[in-house]
Amino acid sequence: MKKADMISALFLLVMGVLFIFVIIPQQTGEGEEFGMSPAALPTTAMLIIVGLSLILLFQSISSKSDSSDGPPPLEGRNWLNIGIYTALLFLSLGAIKVIGFIPGGILSIAAFAVLMGARNPISIGLVAVIPPVLLFFALRYGLRVPLP
Amino acid sequence: MEQVLLAFGDVFTVSSIFYIILGVAMGVFVGAVPGVNGPMAVAIAVPLTYYMDPLIAIAFLVGILKGSRYGGSISAILLNVPGDPEAAATCFDGYPMAKQGKAGKALKMALYSSVFGDTFSDVVLILVAAPIALIALKMGPTEITSVIIFALTLIATLSGMSLSKGLIAAAFGIFINCIGTDPMTGDERLTMGFYELENGIPLMAIGIGMLALSEVLLHIEERAAGKTESFELREDTPKEDRNVSLKEFKGVLKTLFRSSLIGTGIGALPGLGVTIAAFLGYGAAKRASKDPDSFGKGNIEGIAAAEAANNAVVGANLIPLFTLGIPGNVTAALIIGAFMIHGVTPGPLMFQEHARLMYGIYICLILANLLNLVIGGFGLRVFSKVVKFKKSILYPIIIFVCIAGAYMADNSLFAVGLMLFFAVLGYFMKKLDFSFVTFIIGFVLGPMFELSLQQTLAISRNNPLILVQRPISLAFLLLTAVFIWRTVRRSKKRAKGRI
Numbered sequence: 001m002k003k004a005d006m007i008s009a010l011f012l013l014v015m016g017v018l019f020i021f022v023i024i025p026q027q028t029g030e031g032e033e034f035g036m037s038p039a040a041l042p043t044t045a046m047l048i049i050v051g052l053s054l055i056l057l058f059q060s061i062s063s064k065s066d067s068s069d070g071p072p073p074l075e076g077r078n079w080l081n082i083g084i085y086t087a088l089l090f091l092s093l094g095a096i097k098v099i100g101f102i103p104g105g106i107l108s109i110a111a112f113a114v115l116m117g118a119r120n121p122i123s124i125g126l127v128a129v130i131p132p133v134l135l136f137f138a139l140r141y142g143l144r145v146p147l148p
Numbered sequence: 149m150e151q152v153l154l155a156f157g158d159v160f161t162v163s164s165i166f167y168i169i170l171g172v173a174m175g176v177f178v179g180a181v182p183g184v185n186g187p188m189a190v191a192i193a194v195p196l197t198y199y200m201d202p203l204i205a206i207a208f209l210v211g212i213l214k215g216s217r218y219g220g221s222i223s224a225i226l227l228n229v230p231g232d233p234e235a236a237a238t239c240f241d242g243y244p245m246a247k248q249g250k251a252g253k254a255l256k257m258a259l260y261s262s263v264f265g266d267t268f269s270d271v272v273l274i275l276v277a278a279p280i281a282l283i284a285l286k287m288g289p290t291e292i293t294s295v296i297i298f299a300l301t302l303i304a305t306l307s308g309m310s311l312s313k314g315l316i317a318a319a320f321g322i323f324i325n326c327i328g329t330d331p332m333t334g335d336e337r338l339t340m341g342f343y344e345l346e347n348g349i350p351l352m353a354i355g356i357g358m359l360a361l362s363e364v365l366l367h368i369e370e371r372a373a374g375k376t377e378s379f380e381l382r383e384d385t386p387k388e389d390r391n392v393s394l395k396e397f398k399g400v401l402k403t404l405f406r407s408s409l410i411g412t413g414i415g416a417l418p419g420l421g422v423t424i425a426a427f428l429g430y431g432a433a434k435r436a437s438k439d440p441d442s443f444g445k446g447n448i449e450g451i452a453a454a455e456a457a458n459n460a461v462v463g464a465n466l467i468p469l470f471t472l473g474i475p476g477n478v479t480a481a482l483i484i485g486a487f488m489i490h491g492v493t494p495g496p497l498m499f500q501e502h503a504r505l506m507y508g509i510y511i512c513l514i515l516a517n518l519l520n521l522v523i524g525g526f527g528l529r530v531f532s533k534v535v536k537f538k539k540s541i542l543y544p545i546i547i548f549v550c551i552a553g554a555y556m557a558d559n560s561l562f563a564v565g566l567m568l569f570f571a572v573l574g575y576f577m578k579k580l581d582f583s584f585v586t587f588i589i590g591f592v593l594g595p596m597f598e599l600s601l602q603q604t605l606a607i608s609r610n611n612p613l614i615l616v617q618r619p620i621s622l623a624f625l626l627l628t629a630v631f632i633w634r635t636v637r638r639s640k641k642r643a644k645g646r647i
Contacts, residue, residue: 001581039337042338082572090568092547097561109548118540
């Protein structure tokens, strides 16, 4: 956790500085003379984050590593896993946008089921088809939600 | 009195009762499936409540929450795998009882204890909420600002191993809430040119992403670390091993009261989790027992202690929400979202402006407990089957339901994209031990904090020192400082102990 803390503190530090000096001034208006300006709260929040990141960085540098640290919280397989699933999640979103709620839903559920180890084509088919169709009719005609 | 009678009329309608039954049944179902929990189900269900009356919406969500707390004990007893983390203490005696062929008795004791704990804390809520709200009404923006600072620090202190990380999460939640339109000037703020962000980030995109989808992403990674034997409810079990006798129930009554009191106390304080309540309740029962060695080997009192304590948190969690508008945990934060959808701002004014709704909610809370008893009792055989659902079938469906739920939050795929972003952020926060609970509560309290801070500065002519010039405000700020000091001292001691 020590190394992970150092990296996350550094990341937060850079992000905070970037927001305070570049993004917040660009993305907020001047405001009025009286009271708080629109930039005040986001800048204060980021200042707190920068300050606490410095403390976290100092703590992680000064603390001694020992066996109670355990394995690192993010290993290669975690990055691979989250990368694959994030890509598939955004692909599912794209599929729903392009080909619609039901076909996009069927494709994404089937893809996730296969990725998670389902191998029986009948159960994959049933699981992929029934929920999108049921949800579509329940939302579209039951709750009158306009779906893509 | 007239408002109470009207509230009874609102609750005892076919649609209200139908949605409470649906909520409780859904809750028990999701609670029973390992890896799926109550807050996840509440996050996904909140968008559905857009289309309901406020009373039905809250009753439905509370039904899910109450059902899921009991549901968590089903897999804990039959599989030795808690459906919710708070049901872990139920495993200690529940699973050994199932091994002894007393699964039915263990499940029924879990049900009765859950309902007892739930009802106890609901009664406390009903008795204390209005008087506390009366006091809260006397607080001005200065005091509210200090109370929010205190609540966020308390939650940050208690919800993780590191105070710095907890406070970073709270500040980040407040920062994310700033995206949208400035409440004073009406200018766009931090929208990065996306017009979809003008109204801010929908709470549901964050709730579903961080509570439901990120949890699924974490569970997918977990490999089965060795199988445990699972048990089923069998018809041929002797009657005394299937049912809880009146003598046995009377025997644990003292434990039920003690655990309910512990759970209610823990639930009323923002930031202290349900899991802590369950373990404290269990520990207290073991210490008070004449036969502490039998705990962990199938003592029915152990189940009663853990279940009454973790269920007593549900009603008590609503005390800070109803009286101060401050959510004590993520589920309460989501319930705030549901209130806001219907134009009701949680806080002390609810008792004046929406008295009928408040009485209706109280009646629904008690009714949901009774329905939990009926549904849990009759559906025991059905719910005990769902513990064996395959993850490769269940998780793809949950992922798709998350996508549909996020879409409903804003009727746009942009909200789904945001939900996916927050799911990934939630995954990293959980992996790196940054409290996502504090982040969500910071996000929910952001508007209230900004408004009260602006009002404070307006009445003091831009003098922030007013926060330490008013006695109540100063008291809360001093309490905040004490909490920070104690946490820093404790972590220093821990670090010294390691060296």
